[in-house]
Amino acid sequence: MMDRARTGTVSVLALVVLASVNLRPFLAAPGAVLPDIQADTGMGNGAISLLTLLPMILMGGGAFLTPRLHSCTGTRNGLIAALVLLFLGLILRQWAGDSVVFIVTAGLCGVAVAFIQSLVPGIIKATFPSNVAVISGLYSAVLMVGGAIGAYLTPVLTAMGFNWQQSLAWFAVPVLPALVLAAIVPLAAGTPPSGSWPARRLLSCSRTWTLMLIFGLTNGGYASVIAWLAASYQALGWSGADSAALVAVMAVCQVFCALGLPALARRRIDRRPWLLLALIMQAVGFAGLAFRPELAPFLWVGICGAGLGGSFSLTLVIALDHLREPEEAGSLATMMQGGGFLIAGCAPLGMAVLGHWQGFGGGWVMHLLLVAVAMGICSRLDPARYEQAMRPRVTAQGVP
Numbered sequence: 490m491m492d493r494a495r496t497g498t499v500s501v502l503a504l505v506v507l508a509s510v511n512l513r514p515f516l517a518a519p520g521a522v523l524p525d526i527q528a529d530t531g532m533g534n535g536a537i538s539l540l541t542l543l544p545m546i547l548m549g550g551g552a553f554l555t556p557r558l559h560s561c562t563g564t565r566n567g568l569i570a571a572l573v574l575l576f577l578g579l580i581l582r583q584w585a586g587d588s589v590v591f592i593v594t595a596g597l598c599g600v601a602v603a604f605i606q607s608l609v610p611g612i613i614k615a616t617f618p619s620n621v622a623v624i625s626g627l628y629s630a631v632l633m634v635g636g637a638i639g640a641y642l643t644p645v646l647t648a649m650g651f652n653w654q655q656s657l658a659w660f661a662v663p664v665l666p667a668l669v670l671a672a673i674v675p676l677a678a679g680t681p682p683s684g685s686w687p688a689r690r691l692l693s694c695s696r697t698w699t700l701m702l703i704f705g706l707t708n709g710g711y712a713s714v715i716a717w718l719a720a721s722y723q724a725l726g727w728s729g730a731d732s733a734a735l736v737a738v739m740a741v742c743q744v745f746c747a748l749g750l751p752a753l754a755r756r757r758i759d760r761r762p763w764l765l766l767a768l769i770m771q772a773v774g775f776a777g778l779a780f781r782p783e784l785a786p787f788l789w790v791g792i793c794g795a796g797l798g799g800s801f802s803l804t805l806v807i808a809l810d811h812l813r814e815p816e817e818a819g820s821l822a823t824m825m826q827g828g829g830f831l832i833a834g835c836a837p838l839g840m841a842v843l844g845h846w847q848g849f850g851g852g853w854v855m856h857l858l859l860v861a862v863a864m865g866i867c868s869r870l871d872p873a874r875y876e877q878a879m880r881p882r883v884t885a886q887g888v889p
Contacts, residue, residue, distance in 0.1 A: 500674045501616045502624070507667035508572065508605055509631040513715075514639030514660040515579060515598040516541060517740070520719040521643040521733035522653040529653070530588045538841040539592050541716040544599030545834025549827045551603030564676045568608055572668045575601035579661035583654050606826055611819025612676060614809055622806045626751030629802030630744040633794075636715060637740030644730045691824050696878035699869060700808050700825040705832025706863040707800035710771055710856045714739060714797070716837040718778075718790065721849035725783060739790040743798030746770075750799035751806050758810060758872045764803045765867055770796030772860045779853035800863075804829075811875045821879075 519526060519540055526532060578597030585591035609628060617624040639660060646656035691697045718739065719732035727735075746767065754763040774793020777785065808825045812818040836859075840852035 498616060500670070501612065501676065502627075504667070504670045504674045504676075505609060505612065505624070505628055506631050507663075507670055508568070509609065509628050510635040510638070511572075511575060511660075511664050511667055512602050512605060513632050513636035514663075515575075515595065515602075515657075516544060516639070516712075517636040517715045517736060518639035518643040518657050518660060520715055520717075520736060521640055521730075522647060522656065523720050524723065525647070525653045526591070529586070530591060532588045532591075536588055536592070538716060538837040540595050541712050541837040542834045543592060544595050544602065545712055545830045545837075547596060547599030548603040548606065549829070549831030549834060551600055551607070551827070553824065553827050564608055564612070565671065567604060568671045568676075569668065571601045571604040571608075572664055572671055574598075575605070576661050576664040576668065579664065580658055583658035585654050585657070603827075603830075607823040608819075610805065610809060610822035614818045616676075621809050622751040622755040625806045625809065626748045626802045629747035629751075629798065629805060632801070633740050633743035633747055633798055637737045637744070640715070640719075640733050640736035640740060644733045648730070691821055694879050696811065696875075697821065697824055698828070699866060699878075700804070700811075700821070701828030702832065703863050703866045703870075704804050704808075704825050704829025706859045706866070707768065707771070707804060708797070708829060709833040709836030709859060710775065710793070711797045711801070712833045713836045713840045713852060713856060714790075714793065717840050717849060717852065721778075721782070722786065724849065735786060735790050738787055739794030739797075742791040742794035743801075745798070746795040747798035747802040751802045754803065754806070760803050760807050760810070760872075761867055761870055764800065764807070764870075765864060767796045767799030767803060768860050768864050768867065771800065772796075772857055772864075775853045775857040775860065779850045779857060782850070807870055810872065811879055 523537060527537065530536075575598055578594045578601060581597070582591065582594045585594055610625070613624050613628060614621060642659075643653075643656050646659055647653060651659070715736065719736055722732040722735060750763045750767060751760075754760045770792050774789050774791075774796060777789030778793065782789065804825070805822060808822040809818045812821055836856070839855055840849070843851035843855060
């Protein structure tokens, strides 16, 4: 019986890994071939920013709708449907010869990823209740591995003779094993309570809005980096392959800190010192990119990636720490990501606007300022006040 339970836990972990590795290549891969995309489609910087902005908006807005869909579909059926949609969005990029079709594929992928991301935190909380920090760190790290794979392999595939559309479509293939595993693995996460009560209650808590804000501020940098880092160095004369290597290095450093910082923080419920460390690393990286980009580019992107990876996983852990029940904790994490992605999705567009007036340096300064704001918010996340912070405000009718 114990062996069967252990086998089931390992299979759920494998499913989390296989599903998660597919959630970022569609965002990270186009950055390595932006000149080819712009030459073939005529997309300007504003339209290019939509490749990140639209999925982020869908991932954000979708998070508020997915709990109701989840209650209708259940965990397994919902996960399977989302993976199928992700596969379609990726494979259709083979025929993305114009900007409209390409942006539509980004939208399909964004919808799919929104639903998958809403399910995974609850699955983690339910299956690994005593190892939430470590498994959340693993989940975050795998997300970033996927981004590194997308950034690194795209120029490799184009060098092998595939055009950019075919290169991007190849990332549909790794979705298939995740889809097979989703069909056979028993999932521990239950269906969330039906109706609007959980969302209404969470939205009535000021802490939910605080978590949304800090998640958005700390992850807006990731959205901008995957959208514009390669292009910013190509503007300095770097080749597509070399600039893609920068994105890959950033993602590798994300992985180490997404795993390492939650593991270091697991012995204390107060995760703030580690989150502050991650934000300091972001600040150093963005400062280097803004003021001395050619001095030590791999150092800047490496330390920035480390901060981005640690921030993502630690904010997820902090959200899950706030509530004991897996469904409620998963719903809070989903809502945090929803509002956070809506905020983060605006960052690449801000980079495009500032880049038009001040070059890419102005955009990196913007992120330096946003990190400073996030540091101030970090100090409010005192675990001794989690229970009080999650008490809903009561309306005049006495209903939260």
